[in-house]
Amino acid sequence: MTDDALLQQLDAHYQAMPPVASMHLTIAGYDGARLRLRAPLAVHVNDKGCAFGGSLVSLMTLAGWGLASLQLQVAGLDADVFVADSQVRYLAPLFADLEAVAGFAADADPAGFLDAVRNRGRGRIEVQASVPLPEGGVATVMQARYVAIARR
C-alpha cells in the first residue's frame, strides 16, 4: 500500500468513530516516524478562549494510536491497538489551531514491538506526543503506552 493509501485508510478509521468525527481532525503529515494531526481551535475552544484540555489529550492520544497502527499496517500485521496508560502535562494555553505530533519514545523499540505482535500476538510500545505552540515551546506533552493485540 502506498503512504497516501495508508493515510486515507487511517483517516477513514478516525472518521468512522463518532467522537473523533466531531473533532474535525485532519492528518497533517507522516514521515514514517512521526504522525501529525490537526484540528481547528473553533471546535475545541474552552471557556477561556483557548484549547480545551480534553481535546488536547484526545488529539495526542489519537496521534499515538495512529502512529502505532501505521507501523503495524506497514509490517503487514492485523492488530487492534489500545492505549494502556498516559501521563499528560499541560504547560501553556494554546490560542491557535491544534496540532499534535506523535513519535516513538527515545527508548522505545519499534522493531521489537512488531516482532512481539507477530510472534506472540501481543506487543507494547511507548509513544511521546506534544502539541506545539505557534510562538515556540509546547502547550502539552504526553507519554503513553499502547498495546497491540493481533486479530485472529
Place this chain on the structure above:
Amino acid sequence: MTDDALLQQLDAHYQAMPPVASMHLTIAGYDGARLRLRAPLAVHVNDKGCAFGGSLVSLMTLAGWGLASLQLQVAGLDADVFVADSQVRYLAPLFADLEAVAGFAADADPAGFLDAVRNRGRGRIEVQASVPLPEGGVATVMQARYVAIARR
C-alpha cells in the same frame, strides 16, 4: 446559592464550550465531595464498539474541573480553574454509557486549597476520578492536579 442553582450554573458553563457541548454530558450527582457526570456511549463509541479513550479522559477531566470549581463557588471565590497534569490508566473496555466520578485525592487538602486561593490568589488541588464498569470494577482511573487562579 442553592445546590440546584450551582449545578445549573456549572452545566451552563460546560455547555458553553463547543467541544464539551458535543459530548452530550449531563450532571448526574453532587454530594458536596464527589461530582458525577454522564455521557451516552453512542456519542463516544470507538472502532471497537466501546468508549473512546479520549472521551473517557475528557469526562474525567471535566468532572475534576467541575468539582474544583464548585468548591470555589461555594466558598465565594471567583477563580479560573486549569488542569495542570494528569495520569490515566485504561484498565478495561466500557461497553455502556459513560459515568465519571471525581473526588479529592485521599491526601488532598481542600480547605488549604481554598485558603491559598483566598490569601495568595492561587491554589492547587489533587483529584482522583474514575469511570466505573456496570459489572463492577473500573474502566479507567485518573489522578490529576488542578490549579485555581483568582480573577482580579
